[in-house]
Amino acid sequence: MKQIFQILKKIIIIVSAILIYGCAVNPVTGSHEIVLMSVEGEKQLGEENARQVAEQMGLFDDPELVSYIQSIGQRLAEKSPYQDVNYQFQIVDLEEPNAFALPGGYVYVSRGLLVLLNSEDELAGVIGHEIGHVAARHSVQRLTRAAPIGLVTGITSAAVGIVSPFLAHTVSGTGSLLNSTILAPYSRTQENDADAIGQLLAIKSGWTPEGITTFLNTLDRETERKGQEGDQFSFFATHPSTPKRVKATEVRAVELNAEKKFQQKRYLIAKNHKAFLNKFNGLIVGSDARQGxxxxxxxxxxxxxxxxxxxxxxxxxxxxxxxxxxxxxxxxxxxxxxxxxxxxxxxxxxxxxxxxxxxxxxxxxxxxxxxxxxxxxxxxxxxxxxxxxxxxxxxxxxxxxxxxxxxxxxxxxxxxxxxxxxxxxxxxxMKIKQQRLRIISARSGESISALLKRVGSEWDKESCAIANNLQADVSLKKGQLIKVVISEPFKYGSTEITR
Missing domain, CATH: 3.40.1000.10 (Mog1/PsbP, alpha/beta/alpha sandwich)
Structure with a gap:
């Protein structure tokens, strides 16, 4: 009898936790929602998952580029409606284009995503979108719904197994938290909310709100080319996109630009297109040869x-x-x-x-x-x-x-x-090569195919066109800067990024 009493007492703790944390008000929508986690719990869970990301995915070691990403992120985060967490920004060492956020303000973009960017506005749009997920506590909702109760409350399956086998199974949980939750897709409503927050943060911070629209269109072309809709590491696998969603970002950008209170001077960290592209000159593309x-x-x-x-x-x-x-x-x-x-x-x-x-x-x-x-x-x-x-x-x-x-x-x-x-x-x-992104100046009237052949790039013209937000049959202008991928001999004697 005493054992049953103790078990029931622990179940009451679980229910109490739901009642206490479930009364939280979403900082973006203002609505009440059931989130089985306090802000301190969110920070702790974010820290634990950030450690998993570093161990299982790896962080990209390029101090100069990471600093650039962090500068954009921190400026956007200053305008976030959710200030209870310390926002942190990193580049995750994935060759697939993706971005994601963890509870507690951890935001990541992959180096594969950086290859497809063509403006700082696009980059700000992506980072702002992920801040939007944090601000609306989408990542908390996703992790707490997918995570076992025991992970959140500390109650073990042994404590509730006698009363309810089903609850014991819920407490114990199975599977990899990293794969099943961090890379799980958001709902369409959550994606639209994050788009709206990100676009608002962008225009408030000195970038244009249409950056996310341009990037989504580029990513849609790349996804169609690779046929990677089912790839768990691709952006659209975790951030479902529809023509309606993309159109909504386009309409929202027009509305935001029309509001007088947002009509302010743009403030770019990379002062022009050349300076922006040069941030990524030498970026590793595909697999990182340093990892084998x-x-x-x-x-x-x-x-x-x-x-x-x-x-x-x-x-x-x-x-x-x-x-x-x-x-x-x-x-x-x-x-x-x-x-x-x-x-x-x-x-x-x-x-x-x-x-x-x-x-x-x-x-x-x-x-x-x-x-x-x-x-x-x-x-x-x-x-x-x-x-x-x-x-x-x-x-x-x-x-x-x-x-x-x-x-x-x-x-x-x-x-x-x-x-x-x-x-x-x-x-x-001598067989070991490293693919790197290089910025090439085009000749007048040169085609993409001719440019790729001239510089010895292994990219096909469609891949190059998509990465540069161009059509494959475009006639290039003199001095037009084009991103290409070139295989270069691996440089021994250093594990540092070589630009």
Whole structure:
């Protein structure tokens, strides 16, 4: 009886939290809404998710460019109707064009989005839009609705399981918070609200309100070209767009420009179009070679100075924390990751076994690529795991394989691939290229195709036209500045951004 009483008491805490936090008034709409979170809770949740973004997605390390983004963001944030949070702005290291916001005022734009911008007004429109989501507490609503109650209240599933199995399931929750909520789409109403807030912030801060309209049209063309509507990392996957929404931003811009109180002088940080484009000259486009590149089935990492060849028909995925490959049948997996500092692979293997509480398991000592290594083979539940540690240049690398089909050739392919771990060779280093955005001055009457051929760009004319907000068959003017992508040799000896 006492246990039931304690459980019911905790459930009352949950209901009380809903009643207390649910009485919050939205700072933008002025309406009451159920948001199971205080401002302090919002800040804490934002901080936790910001840490996940940094760890799982990675932040783009370019102090000069980040400072520019922050300057625009802070000026817009000063006009925000929601001032209970400290707004922070970063560039997330994603090659896909996107932007998103977290509770607590964390706002991100991807470096892939920067490639498509053609004015500071567009950039201000995008950042203002994300501030709008924060100000209207859309990100709080989305995260609290998707997050388990336990994450918000601290109540565990064990505390309520006896009374209600369904509530226990709700408290515990499942899945990755980062993937399921940060990249979840907003509603059309929320998007329209964020557009309106962002456009108002833009014109109040010295930018034109039609910037977001221009960018949405550019992004719509790019999305259609790539056919990436289903890509979870694309802007429109998280920010649904419709012709009606775009038209609404266009009409709103006309109305805002017509209001006398907003008819003030524009104040640009980048004083002209050339200065704006030069902010992005040298920007990394596509995958960041500093994080490793994939050349056919070879994974080459220039900053770690290592290489590995994956099996011929396996699909490779390069992530910030690891590189992995899976076979077509999806019953074979191989992962390469940097475990940390170390020079004793046998000790690393034993430390792993002890931590995993795996007893009576032998550790093999071997040499891979001329470097000290160790290996453990674990068979459990009709699956085989081969875990290998390789010591290289005072760093410990770990290769983990999972084989779910012992009758197939997976074991042979896995062991053969593990044996290819090596220090980068001179010929391999020459293969590593980095795509960068460059600003080119056009010749009179030159076509986009002719310009691309002249500078040796790998971009097709449609991609170039979209990125420059032009039509593909346009005749360029003398001195017209055009963004192009050029593959350049990777510069060794520095991990810093090279402009």
């Amino acid at each position: 590149v994939i050349v056919e089935q070879d994974f080459l990492h220039p900053t770690m100075n290592i290489g590995l060849t994956f099996p011929g028909d396996w699909k490779i995925s390069n992530q910030p924390q690891y590189v992995s490959a899976v076979n077509k049948q999806k019953d074979g997996l191989l992962i390469l990751e940097l475990q940390g500092e170390g020079n004793d692979p046998v000790k690393a293997a034993h430390d792993f076994l002890n931590k995993a509480k795996i007893a009576n398991q032998s550790v093999s000592k071997l040499s891979i690529g001329g470097f000290s290594a160790s290996q453990v083979t674990i068979n459990k539940s009709r699956q085989e795991a081969i875990i290998t540690w390789v010591a290289f240049q005072k760093q410990m690398f770990r290769l983990t394989s999972i084989n779910k089909n012992l009758a197939a050739t997976n074991r042979r392919d896995i062991k053969k691939s593990i044996a290819t771990f090596h220090q980068l060779r001179s010929k391999e280093k």
